Amino acid sequence: MKERLTVLVVDDEHPVLITAAAVLSEDFRVLTAQDAAAALRLLERNTVDVVCTDFNMPGQNGIQLLREATAKQPHLSGVLVTGHAEYLEKRDKYEAQGLYYLLIKPYEPARLVEIVQRAAESARLKRVMSSLSSELGAWKRVM
Structure with missing residues (x-):
């Protein structure tokens, strides 16, 4: 059986x-919140x-929330949902940060699922890489 990953959806x-x-x-297992706090x-x-x-x-x-969330749980991935105008105004400020996948409103439900699945796979791979890195470090200490 495939692992059911957890998504936290945040929208006011x-x-x-x-x-x-x-x-x-x-x-997914879904948790919800109406604000960042x-x-x-x-x-x-x-x-x-x-x-x-x-x-x-x-x-x-959402950007501030994703920063704090990844500080608390470094392996999670973020999906930022935004309208065209507000994102384009802030694009230069936020684009290079690499904190998230971007989903522009309005979107089709299938597109939401696709982006969240991509982000979930990224989170899973981050956990696997971290685990492998830890195992390699432990193995090197034994040698």
């Missing part, structure tokens, strides 16, 4: 949050593979 618009969670729940509390209690967050939210924006 409740209808968007529940729709995204429903779409992703067929393939609630998302960070969930990250304290749960191991998460992907954080899928809206960019524009009250309080911390």
Whole structure:
């Protein structure tokens, strides 16, 4: 049986949050939060593979949330969901950071699943590489 990875969906618009969670729940274990503060509390209690967050939210924006989330759980991957205009205004500032996969609104549900699956595979590979690196380090110490 394939491992069921965990996705944390964060959006301050409740209808968007529940729709995204429903779409992703067929393939993933889904946690939800309506803001960055609630998302960070969930990250304290749960191991998460992907954080899928809206960019524009009250309080911390999606980029700030992804920075803190990856500091807490370095193996997770991020998906930033944003509208064209707001992303294009901030593109130069955020583009080089490599914190996330980008999903532009409006999007088809199948596209959301595809991007989150790609991010989840990236998170899984990060965990595998970290584990292999640790094993190699332990093996070298034995030699």
